[in-house]
Amino acid sequence: MARQPEHLRIGAHFQAADFGTPAEWAQHVLIHPRLGELSGKVFLKDLLGLTGMEVSLGALPPGASMPFLHAHKQNEELYLVVSGEGELQVDGEILPLKAGSALRVAPAGVRCWRALGTEPMTYLVVQAKVGSLEQHTGGDGIVSAVPVRW
Numbered sequence: 083m084a085r086q087p088e089h090l091r092i093g094a095h096f097q098a099a100d101f102g103t104p105a106e107w108a109q110h111v112l113i114h115p116r117l118g119e120l121s122g123k124v125f126l127k128d129l130l131g132l133t134g135m136e137v138s139l140g141a142l143p144p145g146a147s148m149p150f151l152h153a154h155k156q157n158e159e160l161y162l163v164v165s166g167e168g169e170l171q172v173d174g175e176i177l178p179l180k181a182g183s184a185l186r187v188a189p190a191g192v193r194c195w196r197a198l199g200t201e202p203m204t205y206l207v208v209q210a211k212v213g214s215l216e217q218h219t220g221g222d223g224i225v226s227a228v229p230v231r232w
């Protein structure tokens with residue numbers, strides 16, 4: 083049975099949901115418009131109301147590959163591997179992946195990835211419009227004058 087996000091809470095300035103531990107991400111099922119059911123993939127944008135990025139959580143069993151190559155019209159992607167190992171190919175160039183690997187792929191990069199080794203590869207993909215980031219890190223943060231209390 084497909085896993086559903088839990089504990090969706092919505093506040094004035096937040097939306098929160100629990101998608102399970104990385105070991106549970108394989109239970110998510112995405113209904114893809116052309117490919118049908120894809121196990122081990124869930125997109126967060128609509129569930130969390132994201133407006134400047136798309137984020138997905140993914141899990142691939144060892145030896146499995148995404149079933150298609152793809153590029154993007156205007157979004158760059160960050161691939162961040164949480165656990166396991168594998169490979170990502172971009173324009174035919176093959177790059178190794180392991181826990182902690184972070185890769186940025188430009189919109190035009192034609193890409194695919196697969197899991198290798200003996201355990202599932204879990205990963206995050208963050209997608210945002212290329213060139214859209216105007217402020218970041220400390221340049222966008224505002225330290226509140228209210229002291230921290232828990």
Ligand code: ZN
Nearest residue numbers: 152153154159
């Ligand atoms: Zn993509």
